[in-house]
Amino acid sequence: MKIYIIRHGDPDYEHDTLTPRGHAEAVALAEYLKQERLDTLFSSPLGRARVTASYTAQAVGLPVTIEPWTAELDGRCLDPSHYAAWNVHGHDVRTVDYLASQDDYQRIATLDASMVRQMETNVRENSDAFLARLGYVRQNGVYRCAPSTPNRRLALFCHGGFGLTWLSVLLELPLPLVWTGFFLPTSSVTQILFEERTPGIATPRCLTLGALPHLYRANQPSNTAGLMGNHD
Secondary structure: OEEEEEEOOOEEHHHOEEOHHHHHHHHHHHHHHOOOOOOEEEEOOOHHHHHHHHHHHHHHOOOEEEOHHHOOOOOEOOOOOOOEHHHOOHHHHOOHHHHOOOOOHHHOOOOOHHHHHHHHHHHHHHHHHHHHHOOOEEEOOEEEOOOOOOOOEEEEEEOHHHHHHHHHHHHOOOHHHHHHHOOOOOOOEEEEEEEEEEOOEEEEEEEEEEEOHHHHHOOOOOOOOOOOOOOO
């Protein structure tokens, strides 16, 4: 199985839809995904994700199933910046104190540890239920699947914070380090392969992260909105 985790196009947050730039990104994305042999489409219930998904749905002739658990997460940093939790400063996370104990979120001064833990738990529990419906049951860090489980290609249209959090759950990586170590541009494509080297045992493996082949092909610039420092 291969999962395409797709962030929505450039957002108009006020109206929960896409900007003109976001619509152009979604059109280019749909053209790219036409060649990827997708068989199932899922989307967050939020408008910006659903609008992005609608272009691909029309291009490939598939319906979109709404997955409420994939809506953007809700949580803020404790410092005056009041950034979304997944935009926490890297230098607040990569401290000697936290890196010495990467499961102890209390060591990150600008994050509410209980909030981060609850976000992680919610995404993990919902991810487990979602993947079990597809025939993949998590067991001791890997996923058990029957030989008859279809080798599917599915796309899920979602959000930056949710996408990074789900990535940390699938790859079993410390969540704050994923938040500060990776970035998902608008309309970007992250591919996760459930690799079966042993029949019936699948391990998620990241093939691409935050990729923008559709924008390069359409001669559109990548979007750096959401990066808080130098990015030229």
